Amino acid sequence: MLELLKLAGTREQGIGLETRRRRSIPNVQAPESDQAGMRVFARLLTKHPGWVLRKPPCGVYNCFGHVWASRRTAIYEQATVEVILSDDGYRPVAAHEAPRCGDLAIYRWAGSDSILHAGVVSEIRGLAAADGGPASGVALAWVLSKWNDTTGEVLHHCRDVPWPDSDFELRFWTDRPEAAT
């Protein structure tokens, strides 16, 4: 039944990639999108008018490849991501800290450890007051994301994401030393 895919599919190929502790990072360079992927990404852009498109759709890398492989390749397995977080010295941003540019936004499926997505905190924006006056003092992280291995890159408010609010949990991670309380 799946013989066509076995015969016609192109062999997965990756590049040499390791963590800081020199553990190999399995990866695959992704192909360009098909028509279905382009349609769906276009629909998402329409549904999220607050997204700022930094780069049009492209293949090669996914969100993890964007974050940890300089856009050179795609990384898929959760176990690999966990190894990178550990080997490269990442830690969750503590409750008394605020995320900073360069930190990571890691999204997990609500109530589980499964990772949905990772993006890079690229801006910290003040939230305007309700009456349109000066900023209320609340700062919000804006994240640069590539949603999968075919989409473009978008800058978005950290909670303006493709999943319902109840379906995900967001935690920021950093490689900075922890600040004193």
Place this chain on the structure above:
Amino acid sequence: MRLLTDVFADEFLESTFAIATPEALREVLRVAKEVRALRRALEEGVLTEREIRDGVAASFGDFRPNARFSAEVGLAALAVALETFPAPFSEGFLADLAAIRAREMPMAPRVAALALRHRHALLAGTTFSEMVFPPARPASWDSGGERLAQPVPAPTQIDVFRVAA
């Protein structure tokens, strides 16, 4: 069959579009209404092996070498639906899908491998006495033939796969 068409449609692709790991995709698919509908149809004998084969074959029309095969999410959905279905066809489908390593479809084979692992763990953790199979299994599951005239009678005891699902 509409249930199969649903998991290969743009709307379903959109609901799973921004999920980067096969682990998360499997968890999302397990609770997706489309996959639950597939599982129910399998259990009730409404969805046959022949229809699955035809639906999978139809999805290949969009496959192009060296281009991302977005319809693979439908294959991943089938894998999750079949994960807990006690038929030889399920095991074969999961194993065949898990064995594929094509850059056009990186996620479905990895989801199938996870499904297979969970399926085997479920079986390993269950004694024979706890396994209760439906009293009549559709002949179509072995022969790829036509749908039964009557639906499969509901089991009188809970079988391990139904509990797992």
